Amino acid sequence: MNDAPLLAIRDVSRSFGGIEVLHGVDFDLRPGEVHALIGENGAGKSTTMKILGGYLPPSSGTVELDGSTVSFSASDEAEAAGVVMIHQEFNLTEQLTVEENVFLGRELTKGLFLDKTTMRARTREWLERLDCHLDPTLRVSQISVSDKQMVEIAKALGRNARVLIMDEPTAVLTRRETDILLDLIARLRDEGTAILYTSHKLDEIARIADRVTVLRDGSVVMAQEAEGLTEDDMARAMVGREMSDLYPDKAPEPSGETVLDVQGLSVPGHVRDASFTLRRGEVLAFAGLVGAGRTELMEGVVGLREATGSVHVGERKLPPNNVAAARSAGLVYLTEDRKGRGLLLNKNLAENLTLLALNRFSGVTIDKRAEDEALTDAISRYDIRAGDRGMLAGQLSGGNQQKLLLAKTMLAEPDIVIIDEPTRGIDIGTKQQIYGIIQRLAAEGKAVIVVSSEMAEVIGLAHRVVVMAQGRIAGELTGDDIGDEPIVRLAMGLDAKEAAA
Amino acid sequence: QEQESATIGVSIPAATHGWAGGMNFHAQQAVEQLGERYDNLDFVLSTAPDPGQQVNDIEDMVAARGIDALVVLPFESEPLTGPVASVAEQDIWVTVVDRGLSQENIEDLYVAGDNPGFGRVAGEYFVENMPDGGQIVVLRGIPTTIDNERVEAFQQAIDGSGIEIIGMEHGNWNRDDAFTVMQDFLSRHGQIDAVWASDDDMAVGALAAIDQAGRDDIQFVLGGAGMKEMIQRVMEGDEMVPADVTYPPAMIATAIEMTALNFVGSAPVSGEFIIGSELITQENAEEYYYPDSPF
Amino acid sequence: MSAADTTTQTGGGRRLDFHVLGPVLALIALIVLGTLINTNFLSPGNITNVLARSAFIGIIAVGMTFVITAGGLDLSVGSMAAFIAGLMIIVMNATMSVMGVGLMTVIVGILTALVAGLAAGAINGLLITRGRIEAFIVTLGTMGIYRSLVTWLADGGTLSLDFDLRTFYGPVYYGGILGVTWPIIVFALVAIVGEIAMRQTAFGRHCAAIGSNDQVARYSAVHVDRVRTATYVLLGLLVGVATIMYVPRLGSASSSTGLLWELEAIAAVIIGGTVLKGGFGRVWGTVIGVLILSLIGNILNLTDVVSPYLNGAIQGVIIILAVVMQRGTNVSR
Amino acid sequence: MSAADTTTQTGGGRRLDFHVLGPVLALIALIVLGTLINTNFLSPGNITNVLARSAFIGIIAVGMTFVITAGGLDLSVGSMAAFIAGLMIIVMNATMSVMGVGLMTVIVGILTALVAGLAAGAINGLLITRGRIEAFIVTLGTMGIYRSLVTWLADGGTLSLDFDLRTFYGPVYYGGILGVTWPIIVFALVAIVGEIAMRQTAFGRHCAAIGSNDQVARYSAVHVDRVRTATYVLLGLLVGVATIMYVPRLGSASSSTGLLWELEAIAAVIIGGTVLKGGFGRVWGTVIGVLILSLIGNILNLTDVVSPYLNGAIQGVIIILAVVMQRGTNVSR
Ligand SMILES: Nc1ncnc2c1ncn2[C@@H]1O[C@H](COP(=O)(O)OP(=O)(O)OP(=O)(O)O)[C@@H](O)[C@H]1O
Ligand SMILES: Nc1ncnc2c1ncn2[C@@H]1O[C@H](COP(=O)(O)OP(=O)(O)OP(=O)(O)O)[C@@H](O)[C@H]1O
Ligand SMILES: [Mg+2]
Numbered sequence A: 001m002n003d004a005p006l007l008a009i010r011d012v013s014r015s016f017g018g019i020e021v022l023h024g025v026d027f028d029l030r031p032g033e034v035h036a037l038i039g040e041n042g043a044g045k046s047t048t049m050k051i052l053g054g055y056l057p058p059s060s061g062t063v064e065l066d067g068s069t070v071s072f073s074a075s076d077e078a079e080a081a082g083v084v085m086i087h088q089e090f091n092l093t094e095q096l097t098v099e100e101n102v103f104l105g106r107e108l109t110k111g112l113f114l115d116k117t118t119m120r121a122r123t124r125e126w127l128e129r130l131d132c133h134l135d136p137t138l139r140v141s142q143i144s145v146s147d148k149q150m151v152e153i154a155k156a157l158g159r160n161a162r163v164l165i166m167d168e169p170t171a172v173l174t175r176r177e178t179d180i181l182l183d184l185i186a187r188l189r190d191e192g193t194a195i196l197y198t199s200h201k202l203d204e205i206a207r208i209a210d211r212v213t214v215l216r217d218g219s220v221v222m223a224q225e226a227e228g229l230t231e232d233d234m235a236r237a238m239v240g241r242e243m244s245d246l247y248p249d250k251a252p253e254p255s256g257e258t259v260l261d262v263q264g265l266s267v268p269g270h271v272r273d274a275s276f277t278l279r280r281g282e283v284l285a286f287a288g289l290v291g292a293g294r295t296e297l298m299e300g301v302v303g304l305r306e307a308t309g310s311v312h313v314g315e316r317k318l319p320p321n322n323v324a325a326a327r328s329a330g331l332v333y334l335t336e337d338r339k340g341r342g343l344l345l346n347k348n349l350a351e352n353l354t355l356l357a358l359n360r361f362s363g364v365t366i367d368k369r370a371e372d373e374a375l376t377d378a379i380s381r382y383d384i385r386a387g388d389r390g391m392l393a394g395q396l397s398g399g400n401q402q403k404l405l406l407a408k409t410m411l412a413e414p415d416i417v418i419i420d421e422p423t424r425g426i427d428i429g430t431k432q433q434i435y436g437i438i439q440r441l442a443a444e445g446k447a448v449i450v451v452s453s454e455m456a457e458v459i460g461l462a463h464r465v466v467v468m469a470q471g472r473i474a475g476e477l478t479g480d481d482i483g484d485e486p487i488v489r490l491a492m493g494l495d496a497k498e499a500a501a
Numbered sequence B: 001q002e003q004e005s006a007t008i009g010v011s012i013p014a015a016t017h018g019w020a021g022g023m024n025f026h027a028q029q030a031v032e033q034l035g036e037r038y039d040n041l042d043f044v045l046s047t048a049p050d051p052g053q054q055v056n057d058i059e060d061m062v063a064a065r066g067i068d069a070l071v072v073l074p075f076e077s078e079p080l081t082g083p084v085a086s087v088a089e090q091d092i093w094v095t096v097v098d099r100g101l102s103q104e105n106i107e108d109l110y111v112a113g114d115n116p117g118f119g120r121v122a123g124e125y126f127v128e129n130m131p132d133g134g135q136i137v138v139l140r141g142i143p144t145t146i147d148n149e150r151v152e153a154f155q156q157a158i159d160g161s162g163i164e165i166i167g168m169e170h171g172n173w174n175r176d177d178a179f180t181v182m183q184d185f186l187s188r189h190g191q192i193d194a195v196w197a198s199d200d201d202m203a204v205g206a207l208a209a210i211d212q213a214g215r216d217d218i219q220f221v222l223g224g225a226g227m228k229e230m231i232q233r234v235m236e237g238d239e240m241v242p243a244d245v246t247y248p249p250a251m252i253a254t255a256i257e258m259t260a261l262n263f264v265g266s267a268p269v270s271g272e273f274i275i276g277s278e279l280i281t282q283e284n285a286e287e288y289y290y291p292d293s294p295f
Numbered sequence C, D: 001m002s003a004a005d006t007t008t009q010t011g012g013g014r015r016l017d018f019h020v021l022g023p024v025l026a027l028i029a030l031i032v033l034g035t036l037i038n039t040n041f042l043s044p045g046n047i048t049n050v051l052a053r054s055a056f057i058g059i060i061a062v063g064m065t066f067v068i069t070a071g072g073l074d075l076s077v078g079s080m081a082a083f084i085a086g087l088m089i090i091v092m093n094a095t096m097s098v099m100g101v102g103l104m105t106v107i108v109g110i111l112t113a114l115v116a117g118l119a120a121g122a123i124n125g126l127l128i129t130r131g132r133i134e135a136f137i138v139t140l141g142t143m144g145i146y147r148s149l150v151t152w153l154a155d156g157g158t159l160s161l162d163f164d165l166r167t168f169y170g171p172v173y174y175g176g177i178l179g180v181t182w183p184i185i186v187f188a189l190v191a192i193v194g195e196i197a198m199r200q201t202a203f204g205r206h207c208a209a210i211g212s213n214d215q216v217a218r219y220s221a222v223h224v225d226r227v228r229t230a231t232y233v234l235l236g237l238l239v240g241v242a243t244i245m246y247v248p249r250l251g252s253a254s255s256s257t258g259l260l261w262e263l264e265a266i267a268a269v270i271i272g273g274t275v276l277k278g279g280f281g282r283v284w285g286t287v288i289g290v291l292i293l294s295l296i297g298n299i300l301n302l303t304d305v306v307s308p309y310l311n312g313a314i315q316g317v318i319i320i321l322a323v324v325m326q327r328g329t330n331v332s333r
């Protein structure tokens, strides 16, 4: 390992519209190391990374490459210097294909023309390295969120980076894909690449980091070798206090009254013949591998997708394809795609917050004062770190966007709430709060479905777990049966028959 | 006498303003009546919104409808000259109406309106009725050669008479535009003695604007083209509308009829017929009043 | 997308204030110019003229603001106005021959206009939302259809309202209260209600949400198709209202009525700061846009400096400048 | 946005095939209709006429496909064509008085058209990308400007090419090789090169990427402003090319030259399946769109419809139907 930093920032500050979010940050990256940058939502991780990657200029301070000061005036200069970044938010154009996105801006040509064959082959090859078997000619708008992330990673891999900056690459990945990625990172490190890595999953950090830097409110509060650092130490440094147990006690066992009854639901092309019920006071988790069709099933249930089969809320049968009817029956769905389907990025926080529950705020006209109060309330309840209440949703940090989305959904006061990947990109402190909220909802007699790729979350929260595999319900686990092993076995399709029996 | 059947193509500009609307009406009437009267005649009528489209129409008539005669009222002279000439070369009878082509001797028959005459007659009326001179405003048509010819002739006619044009804008042969322009002329000039609206549609707009402003300095508004409502006002002795100048849209009907005669009668009618622009006053207004025409 | 990004980049609240001032500054500049050019520019007569003639496009442009904000477009409004005017005249003339000249006949005419506007808007809206056809194509099609229909109704010529009826109905354009004529009053009302609807009601919010990202709107249980259709219906209705003011002015309709109104209305909306790709709309901006366009024409008529052939060029330059002024102040901050 | 969603909803590859067939089916339907109506419809003469007259709009529409794919719009092309035609005529007449009728004079004219088109496109492009003004506003402005300029150059009348020169230059429209006239050959070449550029070059991809999400494109080191400007320059150049074919046809330019070409070109692009909001473009679709529009006009001329006043209505209905057919086959799968 070489000790001279490859890429560094010195005393960097950065402000947005008069609010300083980074205060004199020093940070460096050496070849052949994985340097983890962690911190709470809004601490300034993404901002730091963008400055290093040449996507944002610092307000003050310097960026140094190989010991000399540089100012990347555009990201392609950074890239030419071998600095490549995977953004927290997807950086793909929806209407182009996977291959077109992977090679966007640096297409291979044969003479004047594109060399599509080679580009497709390379794309496929890079995806294979991630054990992802996606057809490069699919449009990005047609692939799932986790596949998009794999495409992002493949895109970065193809650039032979000296410095690879990864902003929460695993937030949308399941454990299996995460494992593949972490192995890959280890290999790249061994080849001498400098890697900057961030994640809210502290076990990953503990597993691969050589050094850890912790940001809190835009300042570095800790920077040290990873050796000997426990997850608890990291959490404490991030949050600034001692963390108690992550998962609250489970709510009391549900009473038995069925509030949601789904029978024989099929979503063409994604889900076949799924049936399940949900009881009052219950937390039901849906587990499965990526592409198992959990998201599509839930979207079918609430009427966001064409589906056949029946959905009853209490005694009422929901009309198909009618989100509004589901909503007025007290059934709402929180999407896993916060950027594309969850939030209006160019609208302010209040407008986003009340969009789903607008009828509660408007008679003839909208009661802006009540809206404002709701925002104040949401900011404190969900700990949304917004520099300025008037800012746009797209200017929030990723995790804070997720919190806003959660607040928006809860504002509709649903009786049954389906949350798809509730804690994606959320820091450990807030995660705890969200788990608390879910548990409280159940205890109050509401019903909650959690679709999650995080095994610990599923095990820690649910009364009951439904496992999906390849568009079908593979089995169901309750009580003490809920555990790592059985879930994985079902998800892989190994135990299907047994469980059904 | 057994007569060969023939197809006559009629190509005219679309009804984009009042006069053209009247002309469209007369063309359709003529086609309908002649079609009924003569069994051996077939008519193809097409209307074009611009010169390019008119050339398309003519091409289609020749290539796909096999016309034996073409009656064309050119949208503009220059662009239609070449295409019509090539029609004439194919031994198809060509009748040109209103706007002459820019080359001589292409057409077999020319039924012409007299645009300079239109401007001149109007100008002479002003000179006669404003012996002491005065200040007038002019509303022009859509910028075209026709409009240029009319306005030039008008200016020549009033030259040296002490009549001064204090404002001239395009009203585009359109009531609404004329209304707006006239409103603004009225705001701009405290004293206007008379208005040459150069077209009856524009005259309607100008009169409405004058009415609204309640101004009594304007002695009269002279329009043109003989719209029936205006002729009626002339007939009734309306002081604001003492006269009108003809530019009969019915000339297209005349041309179609004369062309048709070639295929039903024995004597071919060719040559040049100029339909002059006449001054309509209360005395002769009745002769020009066609209550059934849409124009 | 690009709109979102631009906004994101320009960022915070304070810049928006300058962005907001843009069209206002352009309007003020034009007023100063007008005053310098002609002393009658600020006379009550001229002001009334300009405002009253802005009313038609203005009323329509307010409706267009909602359509564009929700991510749509309507090219048919000018032809629609012509068609409704023609229909109204025919119906009123026919009614008159039964009921005579009177309030009832006018009311029948007004109802005709409103119902026709509503229906035309609904047709556009349903073809777009139910038929899933691009708004550009649907309204290009209906634009041709209405324009043809009015030409056909008028037999190529002009449909005229009976003279007595026109005299009776005339005050709806020429009359008013306290020297403010009806078109101005109605325009002001439509603008105020529109501004409130855009900023203070769920409908306005939903329009902006749909235009900004219709998927997010759908996932937020907004009735996307219903709201979209409603914007077209509203626009159709406002075209009807504009026609009600238009017909008494000259009492006629022809194939050249309302020509290019769609372009003027859309231009006014964009000049006013609404984003063409949807997601952000500003009714008061539209009002200023309409006034800017009217003033350009008015000022050109009040001066002789340029060849009338060049009117269009000057108009073009001023439109671009008006928007540059918007951006300019924005950047200079 | 909505376009992307539609694709998402309709999903997989096989449906796309049907979507692709849409405009082709509409075209075939029109050809069948034409053949039924008039036996001369398929005559070489008529086919040549239709193709040759499609060439002007067609060449322009190919350029427009790139502009729209990259998320832009150009309303100025019709006026630009008129202005370039006027300029070309003036320059050629002037050159002739020095050099006489001959190849050199024609070449000077052709160069004038190309340079003017390039410059006009560059002005649009730079105002939009550097000036950061909405494309709609910029090109609405330049549309007025060019239209005015040609009216002014022609002094309100018509500019005409010297008669001898016109006879010399005429073969560029009327002549050809092996019975295929030049406009058709040039149109075909432009279409083929355009199709290749759209699908097989980085430029085409960058256009789609920018139209889909310009922020992402920027982050991917695509020179967003440069590519966007290039689309307008390309379009300007193609307007120049179209004008080179147009001038020998009519030998004149006036204020009514190229009227509404912009609308026709945009309509052709959209009918062909390109998405108005950008991100997806299809040059061959545009070619079919242009042919559909030309055929509608041609067929209307081959038959005696109820009333010529209703031409526009029939056109409107067919345009909507052509697109419904696209959607229809899509849904029926
Ligand atoms: N374009 C912007 N305009 C205004 N404020 C911004 C902008 N981008 C980021 N911020 C603010 O800067 C702060 C730091 O954001 P950053 O995205 O760096 O957080 P983060 O540490 O990556 O958080 P997360 O874990 O949620 O991704 C936040 O308060 C955020 O709201
Ligand atoms: N919009 C879409 N169009 C076409 N196919 C899609 C679309 N969205 C997802 N798919 C496909 O459907 C399958 C299931 O999607 P998805 O991965 O979202 O399932 P999931 O079980 O919810 O997984 P996760 O939520 O963990 O990502 C995948 O094969 C994916 O490629
Ligand atoms: Mg972040």
Ligand SMILES: [Mg+2]
Pocket (backbone or CB within 6 Å): A294, A295, A296, A336, A420
């Ligand atoms: Mg999912």
